[in-house]
């Protein structure tokens with residue numbers, strides 16, 4: 336992950352937001368190459384789910400919506416993650432995720448190692464005075480070892496193998512002065528409060544210049560609602576029959592309690608969502624079809640199949656509106672994590688909006704005259720997460736002539752730059768002029784760059800590490816035989832191609848686009 340993050344900064348894929356002011360936590364800006372890559376991800380999605388299908392249309396709804404939308408959708412009442420705050424280090428944790436963070440923490444790993452080797456309590460005391468002091472200074476056993484260990488003596492611990500379960504044992508290390516075992520802070524070890532505070536995750540803002548008199552509205556937490564509230568407009572203007580779907584790409588905002596893992600979880604992010612309206616009797620079939628299609632989309636765009644998996648949700652995980660949901664997960668360096676969720680939202684949304692708006696959002700079958708609330712299948716993915724997964728998946732290192740070559744093996748469709756034109760000698764006016772002319776011609780068709788700021792070997796490496804598909808090199812001989820060398824990014828094979836055939840040659844190479 337560190338290597339990918341460093342490449343992204345060094346080569347202008349992703350920058351920290353507001354960096355010159357010290358940065359804004361968990362907010363990221365896409366640089367010149369990142370903007371191209373992200374645009375390619377979105378275009379590939381739009382092409383696959385709108386242009387290449389007969390049953391889909393697009394929409395671009397507003398981010399700000401009537402506050403009643405969020406009442407009807409359930410977000411005003413249900414969209415919250417209870418959280419807890421550490422009173423010592425002021426960090427926030429999601430109540431349902433705090434143990435994941437504890438078990439991922441350096442001090443937990445250190446305690447575990449100590450326990451495995453310890454012979455008796457004196458090893459715990461030693462640990463508290465050394466590693467514990469450095470890693471979790473506010474853990475009770477570190478602050479007051481004698482008192483805390485005295486609580487432990489009562490419990491049945493056989494050293495080298497703690498008989499208590501791991502969670503109980505860790506809580507006892509955080510025992511408070513009343514002898515009550517507590518959950519420790521994953522960061523500093525301080526005892527955390529027992530109860531979480533519910534916080535609505537929607538970001539509030541105001542419509543109108545004077546805050547006192549302005550109306551409070553929310554920045555949308557999902558793009559989906561823009562589709563539901565336009566259901567009638569889309570039906571009336573496109574005369575679609577079931578089943579059909581609406582696709583939308585746009586920004587969403589959530590006041591996440593624990594954003595992190597680079598661009599994986601942020602407070603401002605972009606979603607690519609489909610709401611597919613189907614007859615209730617067809618919903619299960621449609622759900623499975625979308626799961627299959629969305630899974631194969633990532634593979635078609637070059638992602639390694641072994642890094643992807645499907646994970647059906649357990650009943651306790653389902654959102655309040657969903658009857659079923661399957662996540663597509665990617666094996667990120669920080670573990671398997673959700674890329675996209677494909678949910679069966681039933682008729683919940685259209686019924687809710689009918690009730691709250693007073694408008695009849697039922698669909699009328701013109702043949703049978705049946706009026707029904709269609710079921711909705713929702714494949715909902717994150718643009719930023721997909722972009723990050725494509726970057727991680729494409730990152731490749733190999734040894735060439737005893738040196739490390741970094742190659743971003745992005746697919747032809749996703750690579751931010753398709754062709755780089757490189758003059759072999761930047762001081763030779765003839766070569767430079769010809770190279771610039773070739774670049775001008777190619778850029779009408781492909782994203783093309785010209786670079787003469789280093790020796791050719793270095794220029795190749797620079798293009799490899801950003802995923803540029805082909806390098807076209809213009810040399811002295813090109814001035815005589817009007818041919819150039821075309822180098823393939825992955826094989827590094829080189830071919831002499833007549834300049835007059837170059838566009839056709841590259842077009843044929845790129846026509847493997849899906």
Ligand code: GAP
Pocket residue numbers: 556557558559589591598599600601602603604605606608673674675676713715716717718719720
């Ligand atoms: N309309 C359904 C919905 O919004 P979700 O699982 O909350 O479902 C869908 O979000 C997708 O949006 C996720 O699979 C993820 O790719 C992306 N996403 C959600 N929250 C995100 C965040 N805080 N940062 C980046 N991407 C996020």
